[in-house]
Amino acid sequence: MKLRIFRKSGAVESTPFFSDQDRKNLWWFWQNYLKKRMVWLFLVLGLILLQGIVYQQFLRLTENGLRVIFDQGAVGDLVQVCAVVFGLFFVRGITSYVIPRTSTWLASGAVMELRRDLIKHLLVLDLAYFERSSPSEIILRVVTQAQDLSTFVGQTTINAVRDAVTVIIVSGYLIYKSPQLFLTAIVIAPIILLVLRYVSNSIKAVQRSAQNALGEYMNTLEETVNGMRTVKISNQERFEEARLSKTNTEIRDLQVRLQSAQAIVLPAIDFASAFAYALVIGLGGYMAISPNYDLDGAAIITFMLGMVMVFDPMRSLSKFFTTLQTRLIQLESVHEVLRNKPTIVDAPGASGDLDAAADITLQNVTFSYSPDTPLFKELDLTFEGGQRTAIVGATGSGKTTVLSLLGRLYEVEGGKVCIGETNIRDIRISTLRQAFSVVAQDIVIFNAPIWDNIKYVRPEATDEEIWAAAEAAEIADLIRSRGNTPLGPKGAQLSGGQKQRIAIARAFLRSAPILLLDEATSALDQRTEEKVKRALHRLSAGKTTIIVAHRLSAIVDVDKIYVLDHGRVVETGTHDELLELGGLYAGMYTTQKGEYR
Ligand SMILES: Nc1ncnc2c1ncn2[C@@H]1O[C@H](COP(=O)(O)OP(=O)(O)OP(=O)(O)O)[C@@H](O)[C@H]1O
Numbered sequence: 001m002k003l004r005i006f007r008k009s010g011a012v013e014s015t016p017f018f019s020d021q022d023r024k025n026l027w028w029f030w031q032n033y034l035k036k037r038m039v040w041l042f043l044v045l046g047l048i049l050l051q052g053i054v055y056q057q058f059l060r061l062t063e064n065g066l067r068v069i070f071d072q073g074a075v076g077d078l079v080q081v082c083a084v085v086f087g088l089f090f091v092r093g094i095t096s097y098v099i100p101r102t103s104t105w106l107a108s109g110a111v112m113e114l115r116r117d118l119i120k121h122l123l124v125l126d127l128a129y130f131e132r133s134s135p136s137e138i139i140l141r142v143v144t145q146a147q148d149l150s151t152f153v154g155q156t157t158i159n160a161v162r163d164a165v166t167v168i169i170v171s172g173y174l175i176y177k178s179p180q181l182f183l184t185a186i187v188i189a190p191i192i193l194l195v196l197r198y199v200s201n202s203i204k205a206v207q208r209s210a211q212n213a214l215g216e217y218m219n220t221l222e223e224t225v226n227g228m229r230t231v232k233i234s235n236q237e238r239f240e241e242a243r244l245s246k247t248n249t250e251i252r253d254l255q256v257r258l259q260s261a262q263a264i265v266l267p268a269i270d271f272a273s274a275f276a277y278a279l280v281i282g283l284g285g286y287m288a289i290s291p292n293y294d295l296d297g298a299a300i301i302t303f304m305l306g307m308v309m310v311f312d313p314m315r316s317l318s319k320f321f322t323t324l325q326t327r328l329i330q331l332e333s334v335h336e337v338l339r340n341k342p343t344i345v346d347a348p349g350a351s352g353d354l355d356a357a358a359d360i361t362l363q364n365v366t367f368s369y370s371p372d373t374p375l376f377k378e379l380d381l382t383f384e385g386g387q388r389t390a391i392v393g394a395t396g397s398g399k400t401t402v403l404s405l406l407g408r409l410y411e412v413e414g415g416k417v418c419i420g421e422t423n424i425r426d427i428r429i430s431t432l433r434q435a436f437s438v439v440a441q442d443i444v445i446f447n448a449p450i451w452d453n454i455k456y457v458r459p460e461a462t463d464e465e466i467w468a469a470a471e472a473a474e475i476a477d478l479i480r481s482r483g484n485t486p487l488g489p490k491g492a493q494l495s496g497g498q499k500q501r502i503a504i505a506r507a508f509l510r511s512a513p514i515l516l517l518d519e520a521t522s523a524l525d526q527r528t529e530e531k532v533k534r535a536l537h538r539l540s541a542g543k544t545t546i547i548v549a550h551r552l553s554a555i556v557d558v559d560k561i562y563v564l565d566h567g568r569v570v571e572t573g574t575h576d577e578l579l580e581l582g583g584l585y586a587g588m589y590t591t592q593k594g595e596y597r
C-alpha cells in the first residue's frame, strides 16, 4: 500500500516542501490577512519565546536540584529550587492560556475576512463561472476548507511555532552543555528529514485526489437530492446508490492512503529517538565515568531530560509538516477561487445614466457560448422604445440568449448592444440591470414565504405595492391561504404555474422601464393566462417590452415579431405581415391553430 503511494505521487525526488505556487499562496495569505495582525502575532511569538525560556530555566534548575540531592547539599537550596520550578510552571500555565486564545482569535478573524472576500468575489464573478463550477465545489472551498485553514493557522501553526521555539532553545542549551553529546543525539536527523520529504510529497498528491473525490461526492449527493423526483420516477435509486457508493469508497481509500503515508513519520521519529537515547546513555555514561570530561551524573540526567523535551515537540513538528502539505493544497484551492477574474465589469468611467425609453439595438452581434458552436453571427435586432416586440423561433434558436445579452449576463464577442446611442458596456452594470423587469424561463424561487419571494426584487416596496403586484399576477389568493410557510428548497412545494405567477408578480412589483418576458405565461391554464396577460398588457404600456413565446396566439397584437432560426433572423414583421409572407411563421401559426381548434 505504501509503495503505491510513493509511486503515484510521481515527483518524489524533485519537489521541495513548498512549490512556487505554495510560496505565492502563503505570501498572499500573509499580505492580505496576517500582516495587519503583525503586532498581535509578535505578542504571541513573545509569549512563545517566554515559554521556551521557561523550559530552559526548568532544565537548569533541575540540574541544580539534582546536584543538591547528589551532593547532599542544604535542604534550603532544594526548597528554593522547588519554589522557582513551581513559579516557572505557573508562568507556563498562564502562557498556555493566553497563547491559544489569542491565536484562535487572530486566525478566526483572518479567515472570517477570507470568507468575506470569497463571498464578495463570488458575487461579482461572471454567470459563466457558475455554469462551469458545481455549487458543492464552491461550498467545499468557502465553508470547509476555509474552516480548516482557520484551525490550521490558529492552532496547528501556533503550536508548531511553540514546538520549534522549544526545540531551538532547549537544543541551544544542550549544545551549550555538551556539543559532543548533542551531535551524537542528532546523528540520525538527516534520515528523518528525508522521510519527511518523501512523505510530504506523497501526501500532496493524495490530498489533491481526496479533495476532488470529496467535491465529487458532495456534487453527486446534491444532484441526487435535487433531482429526487426524477430519480424516483425513473426508478434510478440503485444507480444513484451505486454512484454515491463508488465515490464513498474512493474517499475511504484515499483517506487510508493519506493515513498510511503519514503513519511512517512517527515510527521513524521514535526509531530515531531510541537510537539517540541509546547513544547518549552510552556516550554520556562513559563521559560521566571518565575523568577526562567535565560532566557529572546530574548533567547527564538533565541532558536526557532535555532530549525528552526536544523529542516530543519534534514529533509534533514532523506531524505538523505532514498536515501542512494537506493545508497547502487547500490554500491553493481557496486562492484559486479568488484568482478567477470577472470579465463583465464596469468600464472605467461607466455612466450612471441610461435613457431607458430609447430603442434597444443589437448591431452586428457575434456570440457563442463555446468556440466550437457559434450561435449568433452578425445579428441585427431593434427593439423600439416603448413598443412591444416578440421573438419567436424553434427551441434552441437563441431567444433566451438575446435577452441575456441585453442585461449583459454574457458579453458579446463582436458588434455591440446599445440602448439609444450608448453601448451597454459604457453603462454601469447596476444602472443597466436596474432598468429591467424580467420573467425568466427558468424561475428561481427561494425557500421563503411567497411574500418574501416577491419582495426580493424590490425590498423597499410597501405592503400595498406587494399586494397590488400579487393581485395582478393572480397569486394573492395563494398568499392568503399559505401565509408565511416557506416554499421548500427551490420552491419545491409549488406547482409550475404558481412559480410562474410569483415571477410575474415580481415583474409587476419591480415595474422597471424595460420588460422581458421569456415564456412568461407558458405554464398557466388558459383562463388564468388570459387574466394575467391582460394585466401584463397594462404593465407593458409605454414600456419597451420583449416577449418570447412559443404559443403564437399570445403575441398576435405586438408591434413587431422577429423569427429566429439557428441564431439568425429569418423573418421580421407584424403578425399580419408574416402571415401574408407565408413563410416559417405562417407555417408555425397555422400548425398551432390547427392544434387548438
Ligand atoms: N449557458 C449556456 N452555456 C452553453 N450553451 C448554452 C447555454 N445556454 C444556452 N446554450 C445553447 O445556446 C443555444 C441557444 O439557447 P437559448 O436558450 O437561447 O435558446 P432558446 O431559443 O431560448 O430555446 P428555448 O425555446 O428552448 O427556450 C442552444 O443551442 C443552447 O444549447
Ligand SMILES: [Mg+2]
Binding pocket: 399, 400, 401, 441, 518
Ligand atoms: Mg429560451
